[in-house]
Amino acid sequence: MHPYDVGDRCVVDGVALLVEEIDLLTTKFLKLDNEKVFYPNATLISKPISNYYRSPDMGDSILFSIAFSTSAAKIATLKEKVKEYLVQNTQNWYPEFLLFVQAIENVNKLNLNLVVTHTMNFQNFGEKNLRRTDLVIALKRILEDLEIDYTLLPQNVHLTGHK
The missing domain is CATH 3.30.70.100 (Alpha-Beta Plaits)
Structure with a gap:
C-alpha cells in the first residue's frame, strides 16, 4: 500500500504536484508550472499526502x-x-x-x-x-x-x- 502512483495528482506541503517518477530513494514530482521537485522517500513517509486520483467526486x-x-x-x-x-x-x-x-x-x-x-x-x-x-x-x-x-x-x- 502506498499513497500514490506515477501519474497521480497529489498535494504535499500544500503544493499541488503530479507524480512523475518513483525511485527507490526519491520521488520526482512536477508542479503545475512544470517545475521538478524531488523528495526523499524517507521525508515523504512522515508527511500527510492527499491524492486527488484516489479521491471521490469532489x-x-x-x-x-x-x-x-x-x-x-x-x-x-x-x-x-x-x-x-x-x-x-x-x-x-x-x-x-x-x-x-x-x-x-x-x-x-x-x-x-x-x-x-x-x-x-x-x-x-x-x-x-x-x-x-x-x-x-x-x-x-x-x-x-x-x-x-x-x-x-x-x-x-x-x-x-x-x-
Missing part, C-alpha cells in the same frame, strides 16, 4: 454577493435556474447543490455560497477549471437575466490640497 463552491433588497422570490428563481443548468450538464455536475446565505454585510449585501459537486475528482485540474468557469459564466448570465446585482454604497470622497 465539491466546489462559488462565493458571490447580491443586494440585500433582492426579493425572496428572485432568490427562489435563482435556485431554480441553477438547478436547470446543473440538470442540463449532468456530464459535469450532480444536480444536488446548496445555495445559502453565508452572511449579511452592512445590511445592504447578502454574501451567498453556491456549493456544487463535480462528476470527477480534481486529478485533471485543467478540466476542473474549465467546468468551474462555465458554471460561473452561467451563474453570471442567470443573475443578469433576473436583474439581481449588487452595488456598493455611496462613498464619501474627501479632496485635500485643492486651492
Whole structure:
C-alpha cells in the first residue's frame, strides 16, 4: 500500500504536484508550472499526502454577493435556474447543490455560497477549471437575466490640497 502512483495528482506541503517518477530513494514530482521537485522517500513517509486520483467526486463552491433588497422570490428563481443548468450538464455536475446565505454585510449585501459537486475528482485540474468557469459564466448570465446585482454604497470622497 502506498499513497500514490506515477501519474497521480497529489498535494504535499500544500503544493499541488503530479507524480512523475518513483525511485527507490526519491520521488520526482512536477508542479503545475512544470517545475521538478524531488523528495526523499524517507521525508515523504512522515508527511500527510492527499491524492486527488484516489479521491471521490469532489465539491466546489462559488462565493458571490447580491443586494440585500433582492426579493425572496428572485432568490427562489435563482435556485431554480441553477438547478436547470446543473440538470442540463449532468456530464459535469450532480444536480444536488446548496445555495445559502453565508452572511449579511452592512445590511445592504447578502454574501451567498453556491456549493456544487463535480462528476470527477480534481486529478485533471485543467478540466476542473474549465467546468468551474462555465458554471460561473452561467451563474453570471442567470443573475443578469433576473436583474439581481449588487452595488456598493455611496462613498464619501474627501479632496485635500485643492486651492
